[in-house]
Amino acid sequence: MLALLPQLVVSGTSTGMLYALIALSMTVVYRATTVVNFGHGDMVAAGAYAVFVFGLGFGLPFLVAMALAIALLFAAGFAAQRMLLQPIVAGPHLSLAMMALAIGYTLRGALRLQWGNETINPSRPYPQDVYLFGNVVVTTDDAVICGSVLLLLAALFLLLQVTPLGKVIQATFQSQRGAALVGINVPLFHALMWGGGAALGALGGVMLSLITPLTPDLGQWTLVQGFAAMTLGGFGSLGGAVAGGILLGITEKLLGFYVNTVFIEITGYLVPILVLMLRPQGLFGRRAVVRV
Amino acid sequence: MSRRLFWLLPLALLPVPLLLNPYQQYVLNTALLYVPVGIGFNLVVGNLGLLAFSNVAYFGLGAYTSGVMMVQLGMPWWLTVIPAALVGGIGGAIASIPALRGVRLFYLAIMTLAFGELMRWTYIRWEALTGGSMGMAVPTATLFGWALDTDRRRFYAFLALVVLLVAITDRLLRSRFGRAFLAIKDNEIAAAAMGIPTDRYIVLAFAWGGAVVGVGGAMFAISVGHLTPVSFDLTELIRQFAIIMVGGLASLTGAIIGAVIVTVAPQVFISFPGFDELVFGLLIVLVILFLPRGLASLLARVHPAFVERYYRG
């Protein structure tokens, strides 16, 4: 039994990297705007479909299709914030949550209208292969997902820590009012972060389409897994989202193998419930309860 | 809604089945069963102001309770309505636990959403009772030995139940309870300082909401005749959300208007899967942007009879 542990950790890490990317893209929006995007899962799904359309439909090379899909989702996220969220930004949380849900719902409807309820299996842009390290099997998918996410994380880290733009983003994350005082256009910043979150989500969608068939309802599952990873990581922390995602991926695999296979399906539902019951502020987060 | 109007509406509906074909009757029945679904949801989200996304859980619990009791115990449908309400109410009380622990806003939304998904997974996995993802056939309902085997017959049973539920909930909301819900929504701490045991009222709102929705689920079970877990997914959640957003938050009239619109409108697009979601998504977007208090607020502007004294969004 224990002999399989390294294998489970490796494949769990691979799925976990994917969760990490999705949770990260949700966290970017949440940190920037303090609104959790309940439509984010559908944006991820839309990203996956967009690559499929650009690639197979228009016959573009995979990387070009991917770049176009990311650009498209960036524009969509930007426009959604500008046109739909910004007008009600001062309104109640409920309206903001509903608006995000409705955006996702609309996207899902559009996907279903075009493709019905059939599943699509996009072909990989590379030959699927397996590599053996001792008795641990690593698939090309694992390598591609882990490699891309790590590359992306490194790039994001450099962007945030080294560049002046990164400093501006970090400062605005910390204090919106302070940022506004020093002349940062906060509404524009919100729109850019919605775009950025959607673009990151689209990339997650691309990775997702490597390991799972596409259906218009893909976004529902994605949303729940993203929430679980965010909760584990403590809401709002970028590093926490990544850690939470990887932890979720590994936990799922271990519980699924050593305890019961049902945990592969329900860990994502149980995690937010259990974690928030034990610690209403998330595993590493600050308290988010009503103050006196 | 004024008293007279409240009783006029169901009276006016009595002869309507004579004018409808079976398909139209089915649509009307569906609209009726979504009225309690909207009312229960609205009680928690609109009146109490808590972001609980577990409405579909109560709906499914009510539907499966009714269906399973009919199949496994051979009970007549009308006897399963109260257990369906009870189980729905218990589901509501369970969903209120995080709120009692101080979980609010998106955290509460995420937890309750996960609770609903966990219930859906339970329906899929508990195959012995629910038939798993293939679903279960629900036998023909009877009411005191009278078979509810046509949509027209079910209509009258549904109408009676809905009138009862609306009347009780209306009474609840007009009383000090309804006022306490709104007070908790506006300012929880001040509400407690006025002597309101806020925790107890939160549980009450969730449980009553869950019970009302559970009855809607029992109606759903015999209306569709076949229960599958996919009827209780996140897409269904958003459809139910559309009822209260489009109809009007914290408004009984709103829940009724919303139920009718959400049920009737998609029939127009039924041959294009996805089109209804697209249209509803856009409709919710437009309502939030331009009519934040929903269609009920338009009615209230037309005539004071539609002003609901203790219901506000």
Place this chain on the structure above:
Amino acid sequence: MAEICALIGPNGAGKTTLFNAVSGNVVADGGSIRFRGEEIAGLTPHEISARGARRTFQNGGLFPELTALENVLVGLHAQVGSGFFGLLFGRRSAAAEASATMRARELLSTMGLAHIAEQKAGALSGGQQRMVEIVRALATNPPLLLLDEPAVGLAPAARQQLTSVIRNLARTRNIGILLIEHAIELVMSVADRVIVLNDGRKVADAPPEQVRADRAVLEAYLGHA
């Protein structure tokens, strides 16, 4: 004739924390809080409110979406005695509701607020909001009223009115008042007794004239007021 006791001290002295401990909004780490001979430390806010210690809040203590009348009705909540099941089957709740509404209107008109009864609390002026909040807290005739900075943000005329209202409550309605206030002239004119807090400790407890005379208190704790 009940006592008006004012609680003063610099920012961060612990005045509001003390208030919150009395009203049950925070749980004290230790010690004892006694109200009318009964230990109330550890009780929830609604239990303390039911025992007759009612409070107002520094800002925005009203229910902004409810009308002034409904705000007062919430204040009467415990006295509109309808239970959940009685409500479903009985007729008494309508009568209880009607008599509570009448009482709430009466209370508003004794403070000269009858004309704003149907207005949303959130739309009222600052002075009116403060008065509605006091009416709401007093609706149950509590023996103790806790006022958390009632004068803050009020125009001089409204402040005058507030002063006389507070005085009247203690003198004619026999309601004990514990008051946090930064407006020293108000404190000195209404209080029978002034308690000075600094850094979580009581440093003076005397009639206002004595506290005024206590130069050390003034210099140290009122920031040279």
